[in-house]
Amino acid sequence: MKAQKLLLLSACALLTTSLVFAQPTFQSGQDPKPAGKKWEKIQNMSDEFNGSSLDGSKWAKSDPQWAGRVPGKFKENTIVVGGGDLKVTNYKLSSPEGSYTHACGLIRSLAKNTYGYYETRMKASRTFMSSTFWLFNKRNEGSGCDVRTTELDITETVGFNSNGASWVDTNIRSMNSNTHSRGTTCSSTPVGQQGNKAALGGQSWQDYHVYGVWWKSKTELLFYLDGQFKYQITPPADFNLPMYLRMVTETYDWNPVPPDGGMTGSADSRTTYYDWTRSWRLVDDNNPNPGNTTVNCTSLPSSLTSGTSITASVDYTTDQSRDVVIELWNSGWLGQGKTTVNAGSGTANVTINLSNAPAAGSNYLLKASIRPVGAPWQQNIDACNKSNITVTTGGSANQAPYGGTARTLPGSVEAEHFDTGGQGVAYNDTGANNIGGSFRTSEGVDITSLAAGGHTVGWTANGEWLEYTVNFNVSQDYDFFPSVSSPSSSGRLRILIDGVAQTGDLTVPNTGSYNTYQVMHVRNINVSAGTHVVRMEIVNSGFNLNSWAAWKAQFPAARTIGDLEEQISGPADMKNINVYPNPFSSGNLTIVPRSNQPGVIQIFSLQGKQIFERNIQGNSIEITRDVFNASGIYIIKVNDLRQKLIVH
Missing domain, CATH: 2.60.120.200 (Jelly Rolls)
Structure with a gap:
């Protein structure tokens, strides 16, 4: 909500x-x-x-x-x-x-x-x-x-x-x-x-x-x-x-x-x-005029220290014993605490217990209400809120890039190379122990080994997240490429930068098993040059995260037709992409990338509209004529290679 x-x-x-x-x-x-x-x-x-x-x-x-x-x-x-x-x-x-x-x-x-x-x-x-x-x-x-x-x-x-x-x-x-x-x-x-x-x-x-x-x-x-x-x-x-x-x-x-x-x-x-x-x-309405019962939100704190247990206070006046409730919100409800107060005026100290420590930021809101003892929120007698609450992470757990130096992007980042700083600061994990136990065993993030070498983050759960302090060296649109595996399509991933959501809930593809990885393609996230904190957030669990990368966007969101033509024009690279038949009019079109490297096949019209995308593992694919809405010239891209196709 x-x-x-x-x-x-x-x-x-x-x-x-x-x-x-x-x-x-x-x-x-x-x-x-x-x-x-x-x-x-x-x-x-x-x-x-x-x-x-x-x-x-x-x-x-x-x-x-x-x-x-x-x-x-x-x-x-x-x-x-x-x-x-x-x-x-x-x-x-x-x-x-x-x-x-x-x-x-x-x-x-x-x-x-x-x-x-x-x-x-x-x-x-x-x-x-x-x-x-x-x-x-x-x-x-x-x-x-x-x-x-x-x-x-x-x-x-x-x-x-x-x-x-x-x-x-x-x-x-x-x-x-x-x-x-x-x-x-x-x-x-x-x-x-x-x-x-x-x-x-x-x-x-x-x-x-x-x-x-x-x-x-x-x-x-x-x-x-x-x-x-x-x-x-x-x-x-x-x-x-x-x-x-x-x-x-x-x-x-x-x-x-x-x-x-x-x-x-x-x-x-x-x-x-x-x-x-x-x-x-x-x-x-059997009690249209209750006695003098109020809460005063100007007395709520303007800043809080992040943690899974946060205490806030609010002034109140009541004619009899009541429950005082304080809630913490950002874009949605995070949690609440309650205490019972006696008749009179005073300050209620309320502890809010949270499943996850909130990230640092200034976009939080506190809401206070007073109601009959044991009653639900529908029976609130008075309520108010205070916005622009600042949450800080405190001084003991300092967040820093893994290895001490921020990774420079464009480039790739291993999922297990999340920041240092611990639970609630650099990451949120619902379990205290590293279930996989193959890397960074003192952290609570679940990391396991890959058969081909390296590590992956697994045993994901709803609400978990990992943060990475990185340095983007150019202000531009970036395409992001999370590498994931899942035996179902129920997983959902969200990407945030500096606490601001850059995507909606991204559907993690069904790759067949936890051992088979596929690269997702998230287009056109605009990032300014400098140091930023990227968060990979698990909205719905059921997938592993092996790595993620950010590269210059293939077709930036803000562009002119001239820019687009410059990006997709140029000589056909027949040495590395084989497309036949070309020209194409009926039956099946075969695309053979002459490389065994995994990647993404994409097809664009000359107007820059993407009409097709499929992940590949170096193998050929076939597509039918109905993929193309009209006759004309199309651009086939396999990673950084391109080929022109004429469709009749």
Whole structure:
């Protein structure tokens, strides 16, 4: 959950209750609840997505009655929880499955409800596919005239206009709501749809927005964008049947698959992010005016010393015994501590126990709240926060490059050559012992020997990381190349530089086993010349890390067409790459790199768009004509070698 980012940016506009999530996200004066009522969270239809997997007690990742709208097929492997988000990453199927050519995702609630407030904080993908948040009933659960379908679309948007019509551009820049009544049994039940839209002030994929609806009654639906009321819709029929929540990415016939397949962008651009989803019902407020009970966040410390146990204090006033809670955040929730105080005023000292010591930085936030003893956060009486908290690593454990000298890049770095400084400073490992025990045995990182010589980092676990102090000798775009092995494709890796994420969650490929390594290719990370700390972070475990490298980007992100032509032009190196047939028009194209060195085969159009990539171990590969979207000249690259190809 990354709600704090939005809330900090909007602190002047949002109520304090928004900050503690005890109430829906409304701007000041926008909360529509009637007098004598309060919002109560529907727990089994709400999720902060702070874990490492989807909560199977609340959500399902498939629907036995819906495989997806052709050509998009729902695939469970598109769905990941990590980094405080629920993520659905679309991709093109390696081979068609009947009429399906693309993979997308569906998440549905197992619980259902009627009237209430439903909201999500979502950032759309930048693809021709949709990013959606809606409610839907099950027709077969009704009886009599209630055997019918109702659908409440809070928002549905696409991220790329493959249609070409201007109204699709409007869709991308709007909250798009709709209501549907169909599949009726009785002729007296109306069918049809009613909708409306509101401008986002930008494109749906550019930032997170909070999309919400107050399902007030069977005829009243009030829609909110970023906590502000936008419009009301009267549905075409009575909306009084319980519905289930859905978070879905799918294809639309009105925004077809573009000629290049629409999946050539980065994983981040192909991903819909759900920061959180919350559902609320109105209940009686039996204690609308509690006594003088407050916490004062100006008294919170401005700096903390990193560690797995951090103590912070906050001033309070209370009319009776209460729990005081202090939480630590950066881009997501890190941990919290609690102490019980007696009636009166004083200072509460609260210890926050963390599984990992936080890295040094100044982007942290402390949140304090006070609540009845033993109560959950939904019953907070008062809450506040203090931003720009600095975390330092203290003076005893000094981080330094392995061997005493920072490795110079461009170049490669062995995974086991992480910095010195110990647990919580140079690395984070969930176990105290070096399980492999083959190198740097006094450190907690698990290192084992390779059969071919050298070492690798293994037995990875969620949340572990390694840091490397390195010196980049040129300011430029770099391509990063982690060398990994895994018997599955569940692993996720993230790259940070100086505490700032440079990538989303990178999918570690299935290499067949822990003994077979493959080089990943991460493009265009811009780094200034000088000393930096690179962090390799394990988001999802299940892989080994042997090494990583950073080299000058093959096709820098910021370039002109002239720059590109200079990079990919030049004489064909027929001595080292054999491509046949050339020209190529049908059948299979064979590419033979005349070297037994591992590497990456890539194919680019003359406009610089990459259309193909595959890792090789010196062996030849064959590809079919459908890889090429159009006739023309293409550039085939194998590591630093290149060859021109003419396609008819």
